[in-house]
Amino acid sequence: MADTFDLVILGSGPGGYVAAIRASQLGLKVAIVERERLGGICLNWGCIPTKALLRTSEIYHYMQNAESYGLKADNVGFDLAKVVDRSRKVAGQLNAGVKGLMKKNKVTVVEGVGTVTAKGKLSVKQGDKTVELEAKNIIVATGARARDLPFAKADGKTIWTYRHAMVPTEMPTKLLVIGSGAIGVEFASFYNDMGADVTIVEMLPRILPVEDEEVSAFMDKALTKQGITLLTGTGLEGLAPSGSGVTAKIKHKDGKVVEETFSHAIVAIGIVPNTENIGLEALGVETDRGHIKTDGYGRTNVDGIWAIGDVTGAPWLAHKASHEGIIAVEKIAGGSPHQMDKANIPGCTYSRPQVASVGMTEAKAKEAGYELKVGKFPFIGNGKAIALGEAEGFVKTVFDAKTGELLGAHMVGAEVTELIQGYVVARQLETTEAELMETVFAHPTLSEMMHESVLAAYGRAIHY
Structure with a gap:
C-alpha cells in the first residue's frame, strides 16, 4: 500500500x-x-x-x-x-x-x-x-x-570538479582553472590567496562573460594584479594526467597550441x-x-x-x-x-573583489533599444571603503532615460554581494530614479555609493 x-x-x-x-x-x-x-x-x-x-x-x-x-x-x-x-x-x-x-x-x-x-x-x-x-x-x-570535459573526465586526483576542489588533500602548486564563470573565478581567487600559482582559461573574449563589460574589465585587471594569469579567447584542446600533475594543450588567440604542465586542474565549464x-x-x-x-x-x-x-x-x-x-x-x-x-534575480560572485548584479547590462539595454542614463561611482570616493582599506571597485546603475526605470545595477568591490539587494528591492518595487535620489542613506556606509551612482546617472554626484 x-x-x-x-x-x-x-x-x-x-x-x-x-x-x-x-x-x-x-x-x-x-x-x-x-x-x-x-x-x-x-x-x-x-x-x-x-x-x-x-x-x-x-x-x-x-x-x-x-x-x-x-x-x-x-x-x-x-x-x-x-x-x-x-x-x-x-x-x-x-x-x-x-x-x-x-x-x-x-x-x-x-x-x-x-x-x-x-x-x-x-x-x-x-x-x-x-x-x-x-x-x-x-x-x-x-x-x-x-559538466565534464568530453576528452578528460575528472578523476579527483589531479583533475577536479568543484566537489573535489572543496576537499583538497593537498595544496595545488600550479593550478589551471578551466572556465571563468562565478565558480571558476571563486576557486581561482581562493587558491591564489592561499598561495597557488593560478591560470584561468576562458574561450570567450572576457572573464565573467555574463556580467557588464566594465565589470569584466575591472576584474581582469584586479585578478591579474593579484598574480592570476588570465587567458581569454583561449581554447583547451587536451588535458591528461602526466606524472604527478596534468598536461594541458592550450590553444591561444593566435592559433598556436602550447603544452603546459600543472599540478592540478579544476573544470568549471557549466552543469x-x-x-x-x-x-x-x-x-x-x-x-x-x-x-x-x-x-x-x-x-x-x-x-x-x-x-x-x-x-x-x-x-x-x-x-x-x-x-x-x-x-x-x-x-x-x-x-x-x-x-x-x-530579470529580478541577483547574481553574485564571492571572489576577491566580489561581483554582484541584477537586471540588464548596459550593452543589453542598448540592444533592447532603450535610451539610457548611466551612473558610475568609485569606491575611492567613499569614506567607509577607504577606512576599510577596500578602495578598489565601483557601483554602476543603468536607467531608462525616458521613464527613470532602473534597468540594471552592477557592482564590483568589497561586500557588494550584500549591497546588491538594495537594487533588487528597488526593481521589485518598480522604483524610479526619483525615489532612489530622495532616499536617505546612512553615513558612513558602503551603501552610499549606491546613492551616488544613481545621482551620477543624472549629473548630480556629490562626492566625485
Whole structure:
C-alpha cells in the first residue's frame, strides 16, 4: 500500500526543502525524497562550504597584509586539513538545521533514489527495499551536476570538479582553472590567496562573460594584479594526467597550441541537469537540452508534474530555486502568486573583489533599444571603503532615460554581494530614479555609493 500525500518533492536542495516548508505552511501533507544529504548540492557541496573556504582565504590575505592596518602578524601560515574541516563543519551544521526544519514543519523525509513511475506515483529505492508514494502533485527538484570535459573526465586526483576542489588533500602548486564563470573565478581567487600559482582559461573574449563589460574589465585587471594569469579567447584542446600533475594543450588567440604542465586542474565549464533515469521520458515531460521546460509557475506539460531549480535551466542559482519552489507550491495550493521574473534575480560572485548584479547590462539595454542614463561611482570616493582599506571597485546603475526605470545595477568591490539587494528591492518595487535620489542613506556606509551612482546617472554626484 502506497503512502499518500498532497505533494511529493524529489530533491531536497534549496528549491526542494523550501518548497516543502511552504507547502506545509499552506496545510498540505508533504513528503520529500533525497538520495544523499538534506540541503542538496548548495548546502553540502556548493554555496555554503565554498563561502566558508573563501572566508578563510580572505582572512589569510588580511593577515599577510596586517602591516597596512598597523598590525603585526608574523609567521603566518595555514593547516589545509583544518581549513577543509571548518568548511565541512559549516555544511554539517546547516544540514542538521534543515533536518530540524523538516521535523518542525512535519515534512516526511524519505531517503533513497526516487523515480516517477506514473502521474502521481513515485517509487523510492532504499537498498533492497522499495517504498511507493502517491501524490496529487510531484515537484522535480533534482538539481544538476558538474559538466565534464568530453576528452578528460575528472578523476579527483589531479583533475577536479568543484566537489573535489572543496576537499583538497593537498595544496595545488600550479593550478589551471578551466572556465571563468562565478565558480571558476571563486576557486581561482581562493587558491591564489592561499598561495597557488593560478591560470584561468576562458574561450570567450572576457572573464565573467555574463556580467557588464566594465565589470569584466575591472576584474581582469584586479585578478591579474593579484598574480592570476588570465587567458581569454583561449581554447583547451587536451588535458591528461602526466606524472604527478596534468598536461594541458592550450590553444591561444593566435592559433598556436602550447603544452603546459600543472599540478592540478579544476573544470568549471557549466552543469548538466539531473533529468536522466527519474521517469520523465516515459511520461513525456518536455525538455530542452536536458532541462525541464516549465511555465512561470513551474508547471511542466504533464499535468501534476512540476519542476524547479537548476533542473529547469539558467540562472543556476540557489535563490532562484527557492523562489521557484514557493511560487509552484502556492499555485498548487490554489493561490495566485506572481510568475517568476528572472530579470529580478541577483547574481553574485564571492571572489576577491566580489561581483554582484541584477537586471540588464548596459550593452543589453542598448540592444533592447532603450535610451539610457548611466551612473558610475568609485569606491575611492567613499569614506567607509577607504577606512576599510577596500578602495578598489565601483557601483554602476543603468536607467531608462525616458521613464527613470532602473534597468540594471552592477557592482564590483568589497561586500557588494550584500549591497546588491538594495537594487533588487528597488526593481521589485518598480522604483524610479526619483525615489532612489530622495532616499536617505546612512553615513558612513558602503551603501552610499549606491546613492551616488544613481545621482551620477543624472549629473548630480556629490562626492566625485
